[in-house]
Amino acid sequence: MNIALIAHDKKKDDMIRFVVAYKKIFEKHSLFATGTTGTKIQEATGLDVHRFCSGPLGGDQEIGAYIANNNMDMVFFFRDPLTAQPHEPDVTALLRLCDVYSVPLATNMGTGEVLIRGLEQGDIDWRNIVHGNTDRVTEI
Structure with a gap:
């Protein structure tokens, strides 16, 4: 699966700890991240992480384009809700795209853990149907 990893400045350490903790799961997937x-x-x-531009410089939009083209299966976007972001419209658009295209989205470590455990257990296999990979889907 294609997984996007994004973190606001004050949440980058949380994202690093999260990916380190679940490295064995993440290494089985294609990872994409902002700069x-x-x-x-x-x-x-x-x-191995494919890096897009920094979020404020268009990275959020690049990931949004992947979502809109059904090329992103899951997004971990650890947001800082207490700090104003100069690119807030881009952030909002990215969250909206996840909803429009039914892409699982975690905006904090708690929800991230639920998603990563679900991924590990095969609970996200329905995304393979979106890509026509029905031979990998066990049963939904």
Whole structure:
């Protein structure tokens, strides 16, 4: 599955700890991230991460385009709700796209853990149907 990893500045450490904790699960999937977040994840884990631009410079929109084209299966976007973001309209658009295209989205570590455990157990296999990979789907 294609998984996006995004974190606001004050949540980057949380994202790094999260990916380190679940590295064994993440390494089985294709990872995509906004600029700085992707670099920090690569440095901390050694995982291969396709890096887009930094969020404020268009990275959120690049990931949004993947979602709109059904090329992203899950998004972990650890947001900082207490700090104003100069690119807030882009953030809102990304969240909206996840809803429109039924892409599972975690905006904090608690929900992230539920999603990553669901991924590990095969609870997200329905996304394979979207891509025509029905041979990988056990039973929904």
